[in-house]
Amino acid sequence: MILLIDAGNTRIKWRLVAPRGEAGWIAEGVLVHEEIASLRRVFRKHPGIERVFGCNVAGPQVAGHVTNLAAAAGLTPEWLQPSAxxxxxxxxxxxxxxxxxxxxxxxxxxxxxxxxxxxxxxxxxxxxxxxxxxxxxxxxxxxxxxxxxxxxxxxxxxxxxxxxxxxxxxxxxxxxxxxxxxxxxxxxxxxxxxxxxxxxxxxxxxxxxxxxxxxxxxxxxxxxxxxxxxxxxxxxxxxxxx
Missing domain, CATH: 3.30.420.40 (ATPase, nucleotide binding domain)
Known part of the structure; x- marks a missing residue:
């Protein structure tokens, strides 16, 4: 599974999807920045997460929190960068x-x-x-x-x-x-x-x-x-x- 993260200015949205092929999603949620630690429960509930991929406009502190939570599950987040x-x-x-x-x-x-x-x-x-x-x-x-x-x-x-x-x-x-x-x-x-x-x-x-x-x-x-x-x-x- 892939955990997708959309870290916005006021809220963080997340969604679990299959790595390929399947439409739709497995689970999703939304939380405010102060609740970011609750993402830990997502990793615990879904031990099959193999990848974390997201975009972040909320700043380095939020990115750091996500990185630490993913690291506890043995994962390193990948962040989308704009390209040509x-x-x-x-x-x-x-x-x-x-x-x-x-x-x-x-x-x-x-x-x-x-x-x-x-x-x-x-x-x-x-x-x-x-x-x-x-x-x-x-x-x-x-x-x-x-x-x-x-x-x-x-x-x-x-x-x-x-x-x-x-x-x-x-x-x-x-x-x-x-x-x-x-x-x-x-x-x-x-x-x-x-x-x-x-x-x-x-x-x-x-x-x-x-x-x-x-x-x-x-x-x-x-x-x-x-x-x-x-x-x-x-x-x-x-x-x-x-």
Whole structure:
């Protein structure tokens, strides 16, 4: 078995998969950084783990914790590094190595689940919006503050705009709703503007995931597929190919 690790800014997702051939997964879970020691139970419950493969944007401390936990099981984690090409995806970043490993894995995951053009959107702490052509070229993308970051930025940087519970309205008529609606419209607007770049391509679709995706998914007027854990899908693809 392969233990896949997606160490993100706030959470760590993991998934156990067969080394090759079989679709789906054996087990999976999610935990916050403070719970990372609980990965020890995964190794204990599944002694057949032969490999640990992941991507890490959470920093060296989290990577060190994973390394120590894997070492106790006699394993050394392998970490995905962006490259110029992998598993049918070509990285057209000015410097391919500067692309975040999580974005690279998600793009490979998108190519795995959809053969056509795609806008790959992950709405988490930050929202990433990445263009993938039908030929498998990553053409670039956006990084913007996630929904929660936008809300908190307005509350912390403006004296008259408190962090309050609003609701979405197309025509907000109170401050809380205006803040909430503005942040959601900003997310949806960025996604829709970027989708124009691939909209004319056959079978183009927006692949949307992440913890904040549901907050603005209904606002999007484009071909849409809600899909979670594209990073783990991409990691499985790379691990099985290696």
């Amino acid at each position: 090409e992998c598993c049918g995806v070509r990285n057209l970043y000015d410097d391919p190595m500067q692309l975040g490993a999580d974005r690279w894995a998600a793009l490979i995951g998108a190519r795995t689940v959809h053969a056509g053009a795609a806008l790959v959107v992950t709405a988490g702490t930050a929202t990433t919006v990445d263009l993938l052509s039908a030929e498998g070229d990553f053409r670039g993308g956006l990084i913007l503050p996630g929904v929660d970051l936008m809300l908190r930025a307005l509350a912390s940087r403006t004296a008259q705009l408190p962090l309050a519970s609003g609701r979405f309205s197309p025509t907000p008529r109170n401050t809380a709703d205006a803040i909430h609606s503005g942040c959601l419209q900003a997310q949806a607007g960025a996604v829709e503007r970027m989708f124009r770049s691939v909209a004319a391509q056959q079978n183009a679709i927006c692949l949307l995931g992440g913890g904040a995706a549901d907050s603005f998914a209904d606002l999007l007027e484009l071909p849409l597929r809600r899909i979670e854990n594209l990073v783990l899908v991409g990691l499985a693809t790379v691990a099985r190919a290696g």
